[in-house]
Amino acid sequence: MxxxxxxxxxxxxxxxxxxxxxxxxxxxxxxxxxxxxxxxxIRRFKTAVSEVxxxxxxxxxxxxxxxxxxxxxxxxxxxxQDPTINKEVESEILCExxxxxxxxxxxxxxxxxxxxxxxxxxIRERVADVRDVGRxxxxxxxxTEKEALKNLDQPAVLVAKDLDPSETAGLRPGQILAIVxxxxxxxxxxxxxxxxxxxxxxxxxxxxxSEINPRxxxxxxxIHGHVIINPTGKELKYYxxxxxxxxxAENLLQRMNPGPAxxxxxxxxxxxxxxxxxxxxxxxxxxxxxGIGLFRTEFLRLIQExxxxxxxxxxxxxxxxxxxxxKPVIIRTCDMGGDKFRTGLDSVREANPFLGYxxxxxxxxxxxxxxxxxxxxLRASVxxxxxxxxxxxxxxxxxxxxxxxxxxxxxxxSARGIPFNEKMQVGIMVETxxxxxxxxxxxxxxDFVSIGTNDLTQYTLAVDRGNPKVADLYDSFHPAVLRQxxxxxxxxxxxxxxxxxxxxxxxxxxxxPLLIGFGVDEFSVAPSLIPDVKKMIGVVTTCxxxxxxxxxxxxxxxxxxxxxxxxxxxxxxxxxxxxxxxxKTGG
Amino acid sequence: xxxxxxxxxxxxxxxxxxxxxIVRAAVEFDCEIWVESPADKVNAKSIMGVMTLAxxxxxxxxxxxxxxxxxxxxxxxxxxxxxxxxxxxx
Numbered sequence: 001m002x003x004x005x006x007x008x009x010x011x012x013x014x015x016x017x018x019x020x021x022x023x024x025x026x027x028x029x030x031x032x033x034x035x036x037x038x039x040x041x042i043r044r045f046k047t048a049v050s051e052v053x054x055x056x057x058x059x060x061x062x063x064x065x066x067x068x069x070x071x072x073x074x075x076x077x078x079x080x081q082d083p084t085i086n087k088e089v090e091s092e093i094l095c096e097x098x099x100x101x102x103x104x105x106x107x108x109x110x111x112x113x114x115x116x117x118x119x120x121x122x123i124r125e126r127v128a129d130v131r132d133v134g135r136x137x138x139x140x141x142x143x144t145e146k147e148a149l150k151n152l153d154q155p156a157v158l159v160a161k162d163l164d165p166s167e168t169a170g171l172r173p174g175q176i177l178a179i180v181x182x183x184x185x186x187x188x189x190x191x192x193x194x195x196x197x198x199x200x201x202x203x204x205x206x207x208x209x210s211e212i213n214p215r216x217x218x219x220x221x222x223i224h225g226h227v228i229i230n231p232t233g234k235e236l237k238y239y240x241x242x243x244x245x246x247x248x249a250e251n252l253l254q255r256m257n258p259g260p261a262x263x264x265x266x267x268x269x270x271x272x273x274x275x276x277x278x279x280x281x282x283x284x285x286x287x288x289x290x291g292i293g294l295f296r297t298e299f300l301r302l303i304q305e306x307x308x309x310x311x312x313x314x315x316x317x318x319x320x321x322x323x324x325x326x327k328p329v330i331i332r333t334c335d336m337g338g339d340k341f342r343t344g345l346d347s348v349r350e351a352n353p354f355l356g357y358x359x360x361x362x363x364x365x366x367x368x369x370x371x372x373x374x375x376x377x378l379r380a381s382v383x384x385x386x387x388x389x390x391x392x393x394x395x396x397x398x399x400x401x402x403x404x405x406x407x408x409x410x411x412x413x414s415a416r417g418i419p420f421n422e423k424m425q426v427g428i429m430v431e432t433x434x435x436x437x438x439x440x441x442x443x444x445x446x447d448f449v450s451i452g453t454n455d456l457t458q459y460t461l462a463v464d465r466g467n468p469k470v471a472d473l474y475d476s477f478h479p480a481v482l483r484q485x486x487x488x489x490x491x492x493x494x495x496x497x498x499x500x501x502x503x504x505x506x507x508x509x510x511x512x513p514l515l516i517g518f519g520v521d522e523f524s525v526a527p528s529l530i531p532d533v534k535k536m537i538g539v540v541t542t543c544x545x546x547x548x549x550x551x552x553x554x555x556x557x558x559x560x561x562x563x564x565x566x567x568x569x570x571x572x573x574x575x576x577x578x579x580x581x582x583x584k585t586g587g
Numbered sequence: 588x589x590x591x592x593x594x595x596x597x598x599x600x601x602x603x604x605x606x607x608x609i610v611r612a613a614v615e616f617d618c619e620i621w622v623e624s625p626a627d628k629v630n631a632k633s634i635m636g637v638m639t640l641a642x643x644x645x646x647x648x649x650x651x652x653x654x655x656x657x658x659x660x661x662x663x664x665x666x667x668x669x670x671x672x673x674x675x676x677x
Contacts, residue, residue, distance in 0.1 A: 084633035122602035
C-alpha cells in the first residue's frame with residue numbers, strides 16, 4: 001500500500017514500524033475518534049494502574065518492618081485503587097472522548113483542589129500523595145512507549161502523529177531508521193530532527209498512523225515522499241537496491257574533490273555516470289557528474305508488470321532529464337538478453353545467449369514495443385538534454401531499420417502535434433568487433449558512439465568471463481581490445497563525431513590514463529567510481545597519456561600495459577595505486 | 588439496605604490515616620458501602636471520598652450498605668470507627 005506525503009529528509013529506509021503516540025508525552029488533550037478508541041484508552045489506563053500497583057507492592061514488600069513507610073505505601077495503594085477516582089477517569093475518557101493521560105490529570109486536579117481547601121491539615125498534606133500516585137500512573141502511560149523505544153531490539157521506523165524535538169531529543173541515529181508522521185511540513189520539527197539525525201523522513205501523511213500497525217514492514221522513500229506499508233517482494237528488492245546505492249553515494253561524497261574532471265595540464269574531460277534507476281540522478285548531481293553517459297532501461301521490465309507503458313517510461317525519462325538539465329542524458333534502449341534477465345515471453349532456450357536474441361535484435365523483431373519506448377524518449381526530449389543510444393548494432397541494416405522506426409515515430413508525433421526535439425542526438429554502442437571494423441559505414445547514421453568495453457572484450461577475445469575456467473583470459477588491456485579502442489576514436493574524430501566509453505574499463509584506475517591518451521571524449525562510470533576516476537584524470541598530463549597510449553599499442557600483453565601505466569602513476573604519485581590488486585587483476 | 592449511625596469518637600476525626608482504615612475495612616466486602624456526614628455522602632471504598640468527607644471528632648456519620656453482605660459490612664465499619672482508630676479520644 002503506497003502513501004504519498006511530503007519528502008522531508010532524504011534517503012531510503014526499510015524497517016519495521018514503531019508507533020509512538022507522542023501527544024501522550026505531553027499529556028495534552030487528544031481527542032479520540034471512536035468508542036473503540038475510548039475502550040482502548042481505558043484498557044491502557046487500567047494496565048498502567050495495575051503496573052503501578054505491582055511496583056508499589058514490591059516497594060512495600062522490600063520495606064519489611066518499616067511501619068511508617070509501609071503505611072505511606074498502603075495509602076498510595078488505596079488512592080491508586082480508589083473506585084471514585086478511577087470511575088471518574090473512565091467516564092471522562094468515554095464522555096469527553098479524550099486520552100487517558102488527559103482524563104487522569106483532569107480528575108486528579110479536581111481531587112487535589114478538594115484536598116487543598118480542606119480545613120484539616122492532615123488531609124491537606126495528602127495532596128502530595130495524590131500527586132505522587134498520579135505521576136506514577138502517567139509515567140507508566142507514557143513511559144511504556146518511551147521505554148520500549150529505548151529498548152528496541154533492532155532499529156525501527158518511528159511512526160507518530162507529530163514529533164516535538166523535546167520529546168525525541170534522546171533519540172540516537174542508530175535507533176531510528178526513518179520517521180513517518182501524519183503532520184508536519186518541510187520546515188517542521190520532525191523535518192529538522194530527521195535531517196539532524198541524517199535519516200529519511202516523510203511527513204504530512206495525513207492519517208497514516210491509523211493505517212500502520214506495530215511491526216508492519218515499511219519502506220520510507222524520503223526522496224519522493226513515499227511510504228509503502230507491507231511491500232511486496234518486488235518492491236522490497238527495488239528499494240533495497242536504491243537504498244544501498246544511496247548509501248554508497250553518500251559515503252562517496254565524503255571523499256570527493258569538487259569541480260570538474262581536469263587533467264594535470266588543465267584539459268577537461270567529460271565524466272558522466274551510468275545509472276540504472278531514476279532515483280540515482282540525485283547522487284549523480286551531488287557528485288557533480290557531467291551527465292548520464294548510460295541510462296540503462298532494462299529495469300522498467302522489472303518494476304512494471306507489462307513493461308510497456310508509455311506513460312511510465314515518459315515519466316521516468318522526463319524526471320531524469322529535467323533533473324539533469326542542462327547536462328546530457330543518454331538513454332539506451334532496452335538491452336535485454338545475453339546475460340541479463342529475460343521475460344518469460346521471449347525465452348527460447350539458447351545455446352549461446354550472447355550470440356542470440358538480445359538488445360535491438362529483440363527490438364527490431366518487436367517494433368511495436370520498441371516504438372513505445374522511442375515515443376516516450378522523444379516526448380521527454382523537450383524537457384531535457386536527452387540523447388538516444390542503441391545497443392548491439394552489428395549490421396548496417398539494423399541501423400537503417402532503427403532510423404526508419406525512429407522516423408516513423410517522429411512523424412506520428414508531429415501528426416499529433418506532440419512536441420519533441422528534432423535534433424536529438426542518436427548514437428550506438430560499439431561493443432562488437434563488427435561494429436569496430438565496419439564503423440566507418442555506420443558513422444554516417446549516428447551522431448556519437450559509446451564503447452561498451454565489457455562486451456567488446458568478451459566478443460573480441462571470445463571469452464565468457466562468467467566461466468571461471470576461462471575468466472583469466474578476459475582482459476580489457478589485451479592488445480586486440482586497445483587497438484580497437486584506438487581505431488574507434490580515430491575514426492570518430494576524423495568524422496567529427498564524439499566518442500564515449502561506458503564499460504567498466506572506464507572506471508579502472510590504470511585504464512584512465514590510456515583512454516585519455518587514445519582521446520576518448522567522455523567517461524561514463526558507475527556513480528561510485530566517479531571520485532576515483534576524477535582523481536585519476538587529475539594525475540595525468542595529456543602529453544604523457546598520449547605517449548603511453550601510443551606505446552601500449554605495440555606492447556604484447558595486457559599485463560605489460562598495466563605495468564607501464566602503473567609505473568608512470570606510481571613514479572609521480574607514490575601514495576596512490578600502491579594496492580597491487582589494482583594492476584594484477586582488474587579485468 | 589442496612590444503615591447505622593455512629594459518632595466519630597477520636598479528637599482529630601477522620602483524617603488520612605483513619606480514612607485509610609475505613610477504606611481497608613470496606614474493600615473486604617462485595618456490597619456497596621456509603622459513609623454520610625451532614626455535608627456529603629461518599630463511597631466508603633474510596634479513600635478520596637472518605638477523606639474529603641472530613642468528618643471531625645464528635646460528628647455523627649451514617650454508615651449504610653446494600654448487597655449480600657451488607658449487615659456484616661456495616662458492622663465492620665462501625666467497629667473500626669468506634670475503635671477511634673487507635674487514637675486519642677475526645
